[in-house]
Amino acid sequence: MPTIVCMRRFLASSIGVTCAAALALPLALTSSPTAAVTRPAADSLPGSTQSLPLGPLGGDRAGGPSALRDQGLARRDVRPFSLVGVVWDDPAVELRGSVQVRTRGTGTATWSSWQEVETHNHEHAADPGTPESDSGRVRGSTAPLWVGDSDGVEVRVRPEAGPAERARAGTGAGEQGRPESGSGEHAQPEHARPQDQTLALPAGLRLELVDPGEHPAPPADPRADTAQGAPAKADGALQVPGRDQPGQTDTAAAARMTAEAAAASAVNADLAPLGADAVPALSKAETEADLIAAQGGDAARAKPYIGPRPRIVTRRGWGADEGLRERNFAYTRTVKAAFVHHSATGNNYSCSQSPSVLRSIYRYHVRSSGWRDFGYNFAVDKCGNIYEGRAGGVAKAVLGAHTLGFNTNSMGIAVLGSFTNASPPKAAVTGVAKLTAWKLGLFGANPRGATYLTSGGGNLYKKGSTVRLKVISGHRDGFATECPGRRLYSKLGTARSASARYQGR
Template identity: 55%
Template sequence: MSKIMPMRGFLTSSIGVTCAAMLAFPLPLPTVTAVAATAETTAAGGTRSLPLVPLSQERGLGAPPGLGLYRASGERFSLLGVVWDDPGTELHGRVQVRTRSAAERTWSGWQDVETQGAGHGPDPGTAERTARRVRGATAPLWVGASDGVDVRVRAESAATARSRTAAGPRGPLPSGLRVELVDPGGDGTPPPGAPADPPRTGQDTDAQRTASAANSDLTGFGALEIPELDRQATGQELARLQGPVQGQPYIGPRPRIVTRRGWGADESLREPGFGYTRNVKAVFLHHTGSGNQYTCAQAPSVIRGIYRYHVTSMGWRDIGYNFLVDKCGTVYEGRAGGVAKAVLGAHTLGFNGDSTGIAVIGTYETTKPPGAVVTALARLTAWKLGLYGGDPSGRTYLTSGGGNLYPQGKNVRLNVISGHRDGFATECPGALLYAGLGRARSRAARYQGR
């Protein structure tokens, strides 16, 4: 059960995640390419939306019929993705892009964009899912400061479709395909000593004030970060939030968390109010699928780009994840509503209720996550689960809201710390990040004193 309401000072939570995996299909027809544009921009960033249409061949380049190519010029963006009309439709095919560096004016090589986007998002039947503006989408791809793009999308071949074991026919490419070029705002370089690089947008708005106030039970109003605590101080804080507990509570020391204000969230983008679920019984871990070509100083810019992509391009009420972790192990607040509360996310389709979602920024199918990432995941889950009495090394039951692994209403037994693929048939959070979950579970349990 979930609901949307103004911020309240009680503990509650949920999950929201975005994941995807690379596909390596042959390149048959049809192909689509961007040819026209609409734009939404502000001083703090913006989104350029380019509709995709079929082309028989690329003029002047000697490309074979069916290939499509678009070259934008003078567009400023750092993150991109492809969206389409129906969020319930999957894109069975291959999306490739190349971009031009804004600094060097040189073109990158072709890159694959992860297309397995159906496994994340609001649960079926929820108000957020049934909103008329919600769209299907690929994972976002971080490309750095760019001013030109080529994009091509091809349906999978009939032979590839027949070789799949999943039931059901494979249709053509989804309708309404668009490439989204996202400018996150800012330059990705924080000033010395600052935890993030928020663009300066003038006076606080009501949305900014309420987002900050959601964490007033943990830190001062307008804080750029929530400081870490040792285990004793965390236990004292738990008693203050929930009342006296018997004996030493099983809770890990609170990690340092960069707030939404700290990473520069434009609070005017999201829907007003906050959504909560009843409990936090489980954590789902994800990767963003956005690639690893970012510096840790750029992580706030990457998050702002993902946030804008989730809200402006995909039509969600806010960023999907409850928390994000960069490759240096820094933890960031995700969806607004309070980091200690049970905020309803949009990360694991069918299991957003009674859970929380954590996404590691990057792609970890063939790249091993740094040790700092595993440490950060262990510390964050030990603290967050401890607020709700969860054992990181245990198992629990969640009721499916509907997905491709479990039908709606099925009671499913899962690890308290699970990967996205445990609740939905996807490659997220990547093979090598998933392989490290056992280590994260055992370390989180030790942080809790178990």
């Protein structure tokens, strides 16, 4: 797989049609980086992770014999957290069973009901055989679940019954009525399963509790009006205070950025000033003019099919701790397709909490799951706000870890929430359409079209096979999975049509 690495002091120019001059840091940063850029003390960085080993739960006699094989934690007080997940030692092992948690709101005596944590999360990962996948740091993990500000937790992990045990219980079906064998992600050859006992849980189960930390808002932009300085507009659209509009870089603020933060911001410097909290929106005419200029300014060139550039909250805007991720950026050759996901973190968040949700997922992906960075290239919240995901530049072909087997020459978009049973808000579907109209347009892709990708290996397509996929696909098109949830998946046709209209097709 072609991978282009960009060191923090050598920032790559754009890939493909977004080629531009190499991005440069302000003089204060490039002339004496050690003097101008400082790293905060480790204990001053926002956010934290509590990792608690799980043990046998043998006291629940009402649960029958299987309860003796359950693992978990009894109710306990913990430091405040907002997101929860479970990890284990071997990423090649699946957790076949259920994970349930209940939590207590911070400063209250009120416990939630039991909540299900999505256990099938291995399909969101780097492709097999890549440096990220083979780093030795990757762990098996469930999807993370957003529970809000909490300081108490209880968890139980129950293994799936084996075929013989299910037969004794009077059913030959697996969990949720799924057949015992088949081609889906829950399938396992019958000869590979224990016949007379409950399936074993993975070794080294640990509960991960993530506190996103506070993200102090930067000073309000004096050029912005009062509405822009507010946390959110009446329609729910997030407004990040600070340098949210095009203009000159605040060199004093830039000098206070860490080297990693400066590098993550500088790869967007042809779109927004260094240290900007958002890439500002452009009209369709402005977007087309920018693209034609990037292609050489040939007046005879055909008018491109590209949607207006949407406003994108940068990693600085949502408070990414750039010290967590690997320093290098990795790229592929182009962006031929977009895979739409749901984050499976639940729907109990407000749009003003979206940055906290993102900081929690980011910390979980890196510290708990062992990935190099946030897995998705972009995120869209329930109000349609669009966020920069994995670092490397929003206009570039950044290599993500979102669709196992198809991360090369694609991008991943996570809609924050769970959409198997809940319908995605219209604003979120519109956000996907606007983002794909612009980003796919940069690389000449038709949102209503099809393309070919080479599989890096997965449960639907063997490694090296050439696969025809829709340019805007759901995760389940490349991997047998519930993602992005049936309700969101059913809206992808709407997103394709709207995206093509935004491109002027």
